[in-house]
Amino acid sequence: MADDVPARLDAIRLVREDRERTNALLASIDPAAFETTGVGGGTWSPKDLVGHLETWEEFALVALDAWDRGDRAPIGAQLQALGTDEVNRREVERKATVGADETRTSAAATHARILDRFATLDDDRWSGAPVAGDDGTVGGRLGSTLGGNLGFFRHDPDHWADLEAFAAAHPA
Secondary structure, three states: OHHHOOOHHHHHHHHHHHHHHHHHHHHOEOHHHOOOOOEOOOOEOHHHHHHHHHHHHHHHHHHHHHHHOOOOOHHHHHHHHHOHHHHHHHHHHHOOOOOHHHHHHHHHHHHHHHHHHHHHOOHHHHHOOOOOOOOOOHHHHHHHHOOEOOEOOOOHHHHHHHHHHHHHHOEO
């Protein structure tokens, strides 16, 4: 699996390019429909999806902070206890009252922070264990947290088909 983990600069490029495509798809949606459900199996709005993508970047940032302290990342225990679907459901519910503009602004800031944080890691840290005695690598763990069906660091593409269909039904 370690061979599948992109190098740090490649991961930064993937995350940046995929988000650019996501943002282009979001821009093709009628702004009045930004809080209309129909994404993510029909129960999420584009706003919910933006919050969802931000949530996983937040989890990655928290993981990096934990590893810097020598602790394990909290998301591992959450996923083990609740499962991915329940974690996602709870996070979408937690962010439900946040307005559309604040969601977009917050998600953009979090995305910039994750890219900046990746840029501050050196390649040795990227390929090293997250915490002493842990297997895997920082890059691999982050890649998994931000991963999807296309592999490490490829979360956004999992949602493009839904966004494309929603944009076709609600064009800008």
